[in-house]
Amino acid sequence: MSGASNSAVEKAEPRRLASATIAETLEAEIVAGLHPAGSKLDENKLVQRFGVSRTPIREALHELVARALAERKPYKGVIVADVSRERVEQMFEAMAEIEALCGRLAAERMTMGERVNLEALHVKMGKLAKRDEQAEYDKSNSEFHKIIFAATQNTDLIELANTLRVKLAPFRKFQLQSAMRMARSHDEHEEIVKSLLDRDPKGAERALRRHLMSAAREVLTRMG
Structure with missing residues (x-):
């Protein structure tokens, strides 16, 4: 049981690192104005861009929402916030x-x-x-x-x-x-x-x- 638990932790750690890196990259791009307010942060495109699964992408987007750089909107997904x-x-x-x-x-x-x-x-x-x-x-x-x-x-x-x-x-x-x-x-x-x-x-x-x-x-x- 201990071995299985350690394995799960080892798998989770790289994922957390990946999501943190992705969040930092997108964060810097939004602050620099590379993603206009109202534009969609499309999960599929981000999966292709960063070469990862959906899980770290979703975790990264969750972080952007927590930092008020993006918003979740019904039927639209995650949208870049208007940071005036x-x-x-x-x-x-x-x-x-x-x-x-x-x-x-x-x-x-x-x-x-x-x-x-x-x-x-x-x-x-x-x-x-x-x-x-x-x-x-x-x-x-x-x-x-x-x-x-x-x-x-x-x-x-x-x-x-x-x-x-x-x-x-x-x-x-x-x-x-x-x-x-x-x-x-x-x-x-x-x-x-x-x-x-x-x-x-x-x-x-x-x-x-x-x-x-x-x-x-x-x-x-x-x-x-």
Whole structure:
């Protein structure tokens, strides 16, 4: 029984990797405007394009819907959502206020261990930025902000912050493709970390709000 169970896990893992890769590819194409709003993400065509079965394609489409980049419509299937400048502005505005609140609470409630972990991660991210390792920087960037969310010690706020972060993830990743923006992001993190280590609620609140506004400016500039 154990052998059969291990075999099932081994088969599932490559499928998850395939669906994640497909989702990331389609996500980048949608954000870059290669799939117009209202166009259908046809399962059959995607199966042929990526050379996989329907299962990872459906999992990838499910991820795009979860990130608000696509919508499921009766009798039509999965359709690319209309991600307008106004919608992106609204999401970043909401995220800026939520992260600012998280920063203010985290500055007061963050444990010593969380402060140490955040500072160590910040140092690591500085090295990634200098090496222009965008994928790893983006992954660490998500971890950076999640540490701050968790430090609020407020379950509902953590859930809200993570939910909106998932929706904004494609755009935040998009704006980090520039080495110059990565370096600027790291500089902004420096102010956030300093405020959190100094237990400065107002400073952390201000630094996080500015950080999100800076990211929004980069995304909207790239959208044209």
